[in-house]
Amino acid sequence: MSIDLSLDRIRKLLDLLPPYTRPTIHVAGTNGKGSVCALVSSILTASSPPFVVGRFNSPHLVSVLDCICIDNAPVSRDVYSAAREQVERTDRDHGIAASNFELLTCTALLIFERAAVDVVVLEVGMGGRLDATNAVPDHCILVSALTAVDLDHQAFLGNTVEAITREKAAIARPGKPFVIGPQLHAEAADVARSVVEAVGAVYVPPARVKAMDEAREGDHAPFVAGCEAPPPRSVQIDMAAFADSVCADLPLHGEHQLANLEVAAGIISALLTYPFGQNSGLKFHSRITRATLARGILNTRWPGRLSYHVVQLAQPPSERQHSRRMTVLADGAHNPASASALADYLLDILKKAPSDSPRRPLALTYILALSHSPPKTPAQTLAPLFALCEHIPQGRQVRIGAALLRFTPPEGMPWVRPVPPSEMRTAIKSLDVTTSSDLELWPGSNTPLPEENDPTRTLEQALQWAATRQGDREDALVVVAGSLYLVADFYRLLDRLGQAQGIWGAN
The missing domain is CATH 3.90.190.20 (Mur ligase, C-terminal domain)
Known part of the structure; x- marks a missing residue:
């Protein structure tokens, strides 16, 4: 395996590229972080007026283009190639020898900077502390979040849930809100809280999501050849940003998506309740409403996950x-x-x-x-x-x-x-x-x-x-x-x- 986890190379490379200044939402975790990023991106693009949203996920699915999206659509080959060429030329001319993922991360950040997107939703590749995405400057981070942590990539992150959680929660930034999602292992939540407190980040609980349409016998039985997907699931969301509950239809299937929605709604709630100072010009309060939140959830697409x-x-x-x-x-x-x-x-x-x-x-x-x-x-x-x-x-x-x-x-x-x-x-x-x-x-x-x-x-x-x-x-x-x-x-x-x-x- 040729993975050398370090932030030294990407920091050198970023210093030689146009400064990255985009307001950024950063999401780590073992499972569910891609779904959370898709939900948050969809909610922001459904706002009124809509935010221009850049989203970076890894790995890509079908093509490298689909891991770099603007307003939920993969960037064009021309846009990708132009940014990638500049990143690779800079890397080559200065002998940095960045890894492929570091080059890809820099390419995504450069594309978002060139497009002057309003907000970037950034998924951690692996781990957190030494992941290339963690080179984004502190002042750019709006909210960080942690989805469910479990054993995976032990060769790089540690052999216990506690060790892996420490690596992933280390994306926390001083003074910035950090949403900790529902955890399968109690020790993960405790470790994440301790990391957040040590860094001086602000712990934010996830929203509370309840399924409202308890399935009846005969519902959602997609077995007949050629049938369509089951319909979205009606949910009720309680979050600090709104006095009243939000009712929405969740198109992502599986009980685990309720937990992912809790994280996504927690991130949105943090945007609406935390004083962001220089980023207040984004006017989250006037553009994100209960109605736009529900619309964004319904519009969410995340291929390859149920x-x-x-x-x-x-x-x-x-x-x-x-x-x-x-x-x-x-x-x-x-x-x-x-x-x-x-x-x-x-x-x-x-x-x-x-x-x-x-x-x-x-x-x-x-x-x-x-x-x-x-x-x-x-x-x-x-x-x-x-x-x-x-x-x-x-x-x-x-x-x-x-x-x-x-x-x-x-x-x-x-x-x-x-x-x-x-x-x-x-x-x-x-x-x-x-x-x-x-x-x-x-x-x-x-x-x-x-x-x-x-x-x-x-x-x-x-x-x-x-x-x-x-x-x-x-x-x-x-x-x-x-x-x-x-x-x-x-x-x-x-x-x-x-x-x-x-x-x-x-x-």
Whole structure:
């Protein structure tokens, strides 16, 4: 692995580039920080009049362009190339030897400065204290925030939740508000508070979010092939900035998104309640209202996180049907915590079958790829998905299958490599919950996966196999998960098939 965490190089590089002056919201965490950034960006662009918002997320999904957005749309190739060329030339001329992520971060900051955006929403890449994004000057920071912390990237951040929390919470800035989101581990909240207090930042609690439409039997059961995504979920938000509750519709799926919304609304509340001095010209109070907040939440799009897609694949001539529409749920669950969140969501929708008709059998097909990321093991990430077998509601017949693939390695990140499908197969078979002979794996043990230069071609084969698993009297759901890099391959495939419209949405 060629990652050298340090702020020395990027600080030198930033000193040689046009000064960065944009008011910035900085978000760290293990899981959920991208969703929080998407929510905050959408809320700010829905304000009246709207703010011009720059957003930097990492890693990118399909193209490097989609990690640098202005008003929720990826920047153009020309804008990116011009800024990148200046950053690389400066790095080269002064012998700084910045890392690829440092170059990318500087490119994003330069683009936002050139565009004179009103506010930047900046997602930490990895960790916090030594992450390249933490080189942004203190005077630019409006609010910092921490989403849920869990074990991940231990080789760089520490082997305990406490150690990882210290690294991530170290983005706190003196005198600036810091929102600590709901934590899975009590020690994470305590450690984060201690870091915030030591730095002299101002602790801000998250908002309180309550789901208002307790699901009824028959709601949100997206199993019939070709169905649309479930509708948004009605929520009530209580935050310090408003005397009355805010009612909104949340389009991001999963219980964990309620916690992410609590962080996002906490950030907005801090913008409205904290005296920002030189940044008061942004007029947050007059531009962000309860109505614009609700509109921004409803407009939020965050592809690859419990995202529903209807895919139509051509079938071989031998098939009776010439095409088949399938419902695909794409989720970049890449560690045990995010895999557990995905499994919880699947179990939730498994409980919701139409009450006025018999419960039809379900063919549930996972299409999986994993990143090699020790000490995290494939079995630890996959276990929650296959533990589903133990918790399926009584009377619900579910046939589980899994296609095991590789993903396209991301450009400029040589340390990221896929786990071989054979290792995933071994990990799955080692799980006690998968001893049932009903589990189907693709490719079969005696039919090794052919070598493919384009993993999207293999992914298409896996989808074809998933389509064959659905019987005439069965419902079906395909879940593409295990890595955002596999989700990126899925979106590239949709683009090649001409079915990529609407992935990014439009606010």
